[in-house]
Every structure is written in structure tokens, then in C-alpha cells.
Amino acid sequence: MKRKTPLLLVVLALNGCVINSVRPLSADDTVSTHRATIVYGVKMEGRWNYPGFAVQLDEYNLNTSEITGNCFTYNRASAKIPAIPGTRHYFAFDVPAGHYVYSPFNGTQLSGGNIRFEAPAGKSVYVGEFVFTQNQSVVLLRNLTEAKSAINAALPGLADQLSPADTVIVNNPHIFLCVP
Numbered sequence: 001m002k003r004k005t006p007l008l009l010v011v012l013a014l015n016g017c018v019i020n021s022v023r024p025l026s027a028d029d030t031v032s033t034h035r036a037t038i039v040y041g042v043k044m045e046g047r048w049n050y051p052g053f054a055v056q057l058d059e060y061n062l063n064t065s066e067i068t069g070n071c072f073t074y075n076r077a078s079a080k081i082p083a084i085p086g087t088r089h090y091f092a093f094d095v096p097a098g099h100y101v102y103s104p105f106n107g108t109q110l111s112g113g114n115i116r117f118e119a120p121a122g123k124s125v126y127v128g129e130f131v132f133t134q135n136q137s138v139v140l141l142r143n144l145t146e147a148k149s150a151i152n153a154a155l156p157g158l159a160d161q162l163s164p165a166d167t168v169i170v171n172n173p174h175i176f177l178c179v180p
Contacts, residue, residue: 019073022059025092027156036097036119038077039151039162041090041129046136048083048107055079055130055138056103058173059096060116065170067101071178076103088129090147090154097121102130102138104175111137114172117165124158125165126151142167 031037042055058067059075068075077100079091100117102110110130117127128142141147144164151159 033122037124039092040127043088043131046134052080053083057100058103060099060101066173111139116168116170124161126162
């Protein structure tokens, strides 16, 4: 067993993304005033050739204009739904305060270019609803008023605490690759 432990650690490290300080939130959870809450929806309208469809938001570094991940730490919020047209779910995450972008690791590009979302400390922000469309692209709908009833159904009491996340259009960040 002792010989396998170092091998397991090397495999995990090379697999990358060992540490993620983002965690899914349930209705009962509270968030520290030093962290933020982000909420977003994922909806299927088109046909996806896989059993599930995921949308991931990655922590973003303003100084480098890249995602903050590397082979050991990688903060990301990941939401997955069944790839059945008509399916829609909302998700909430407790995240380090900062900025987030639509991940370059997602299976499809975001229509209209990538967007940076701000998640200020002590705040709960609504990112929007990512919709996989009939033409195999992802569009972002950002109407919080329209989404409130669906958010309240999925995450009771959270919709009234939300404000729209401040956004800026950014270039698509590059992915990182972990290799020996």
C-alpha cells in the first residue's frame, strides 16, 4: 500500500484540478462575508449527443485575462443537467469573491463572445440562464425578473437576495494542460 500512495498522488496531480474552493449551495447554507454566491441556470432546447450537458464558470484573473486554474488548484462552478430538450435547472455556488468567465473547457462556445462576471464579497449575484439552442450554440439570457419564480422554486428564498452580476465582454481565455 505504501508504494501505491505516491503513485496515486502523482496521478491525481497530473490529472489536475485537485483543489477547488467552489462548492454547491443548498437553501439552508450561509456564505461568509468574504465569499460570494453566484446563481445561474442551464436549459436545454436543442439536441445534445451526450447524456448530460454541463456549463462551467471558471475563476478569472483580471491581470492576466486568463482563468486562474493550474494543475493543482482550479476554482470552477460546474452545473450539469440531463441532455433532454425542455430540461432547466438553477444552481447556486459559494465561491471565492472575484471574477468568473464561461469556461473554455465547456463543450460549446458562448454566442456573442465571452463575458466576465463579477462576484463581490458578501453578495449574491445572478449570472443568467445558459440555454443550449436548436442551432447547437449557447446563449445567455440575463432577465432576473423573469427568472425569479423558477429560481425560487429551485432555491427557495434566494431569488430576493440576488442582483444581476456586473459583466464585461472579454476575449476567450486559453485552457491549461497538465502533462508530465
